[in-house]
Amino acid sequence: MAAGDSLMNARKSKKGGKNFIAGAIKRPGSLHTALGVPQGQKIPQSKIAAAAQKGGNLGQKARFAQTLAGIRRK
Numbered sequence: 001m002a003a004g005d006s007l008m009n010a011r012k013s014k015k016g017g018k019n020f021i022a023g024a025i026k027r028p029g030s031l032h033t034a035l036g037v038p039q040g041q042k043i044p045q046s047k048i049a050a051a052a053q054k055g056g057n058l059g060q061k062a063r064f065a066q067t068l069a070g071i072r073r074k
Contacts, residue, residue, distance in 0.1 A: 021068065021071075024064075030061065031043065031048075031051075031058075031061045031062065031065055034051070034058050034061070035047050035048075035051060043065070045069075048062050048065050048066060048069075049062075049066070052066055
């Protein structure tokens with residue numbers, strides 16, 4: 001067994017699937033609340049970019065939102 005085989009087995013065993021992003025979002029709407037944007041309205045990209053520069057949970061959520069914005073459905 002090669003060294004790369006164990007890495008491939010580890011990747012296969014992790015949970016994934018069709019809707020893995022839905023499970024990655026722990027608290028839907030928390031970025032809206034933190035940025036003061038009402039639910040149902042789009043958050044401006046300028047606000048997300050400014051929040052992404054900050055640290056802590058707010059910055060992490062904003063960077064994750066930027067990542068998700070780059071993912072397009074086929």
